[in-house]
Amino acid sequence: MRKPLILTLSALALMLAGLGLNTARNYAGWQPAPDTPSERRARLEPHWRLLRPDTPGPHPAAVLLSGCDGVHDNMDYWARQFVAMGRAALILDSHAPRGLDKAQAWRAVCAAQVLPGSERAGDLAVALAALRDMPGIDAAQVAVLGASHGGWTAMELLHALSATAPPPGLTEWPAPPASLAAQLGPVVLLYPYCGLVSTADGPWPAQVRVLMLLAGQDSITDPDACRATAADQLARGTDLTLRIDPEADHGFDQSERSRLSPLEFDPEATAWARARVLAFVRGFALPAAGL
Numbered sequence: 001m002r003k004p005l006i007l008t009l010s011a012l013a014l015m016l017a018g019l020g021l022n023t024a025r026n027y028a029g030w031q032p033a034p035d036t037p038s039e040r041r042a043r044l045e046p047h048w049r050l051l052r053p054d055t056p057g058p059h060p061a062a063v064l065l066s067g068c069d070g071v072h073d074n075m076d077y078w079a080r081q082f083v084a085m086g087r088a089a090l091i092l093d094s095h096a097p098r099g100l101d102k103a104q105a106w107r108a109v110c111a112a113q114v115l116p117g118s119e120r121a122g123d124l125a126v127a128l129a130a131l132r133d134m135p136g137i138d139a140a141q142v143a144v145l146g147a148s149h150g151g152w153t154a155m156e157l158l159h160a161l162s163a164t165a166p167p168p169g170l171t172e173w174p175a176p177p178a179s180l181a182a183q184l185g186p187v188v189l190l191y192p193y194c195g196l197v198s199t200a201d202g203p204w205p206a207q208v209r210v211l212m213l214l215a216g217q218d219s220i221t222d223p224d225a226c227r228a229t230a231a232d233q234l235a236r237g238t239d240l241t242l243r244i245d246p247e248a249d250h251g252f253d254q255s256e257r258s259r260l261s262p263l264e265f266d267p268e269a270t271a272w273a274r275a276r277v278l279a280f281v282r283g284f285a286l287p288a289a290g291l
Helices: 002-028 037-047 073-084 106-110 117-131 149-160 177-183 223-236 267-282
Strands: 049-051 059-065 088-092 137-147 184-190 209-215 239-245
Touching: 037 117, 049 073, 059 073, 059 117, 059 149, 073 088, 073 137, 073 267, 088 117, 117 137, 117 149, 117 177, 137 149, 137 177, 149 184, 177 184, 184 267, 209 223, 209 267, 223 239, 239 267
Parallel strands: 059 088, 059 137, 137 184, 184 209, 209 239
Antiparallel strands: 049 088
């Protein structure tokens, strides 16, 4: 009986070691097969969706980033809010281009084994640059809304824009980092991940304005870690507003979810977040046409 037990324990140890090494690889930002910006855009473009207001353009834009389980109904909800404010809303799907929307492969994203926020930040950078080429879009002062993993992604890009190296997985920036930073308008972080494998600590672009909305009863991510991130950014001079719903849980704005998920849609918390997001975004004057 001892030999099967030893083999089982050995296999478990190897599996844990492999997971640890993969997590360390993601944290270090090493990617074996990086994309050029044009290659990344070609992968992403067939899967993103752009919702436009009915009014004549050009329209200012917003980019929406889902949580680690991929694009669900909350992304459509927030896209409608931006469209109602006169912005075209680009729902940026990072999962489908990589096959992470199949057979619950998204669970590897949630476990930080594939597509960490630092790598996904390259998708956001490519989308910001692509908005400049889209007819009827004014790509100045682009709003960004990231939920959970998407919020982590947005923070990783904010940090990466102060560096020379592009996000992991890209051979180069799709546009000069300073010009991408200049595109950023209001940034909304919904219950973002701020944990140990995040590398977003550090300076963010000086002009950026951020609204961070946390769930006080978050059972998935640690709101205390995000409070610490917010405190660090405020100490650095970042224009950041932190608001916490003390009764809300993670993913309160999402109805579609895994059958075994303990999370539930919370209409009251969603209304709380909507009021704050709309007030925050409407506090920005819409940009003049042109970049």
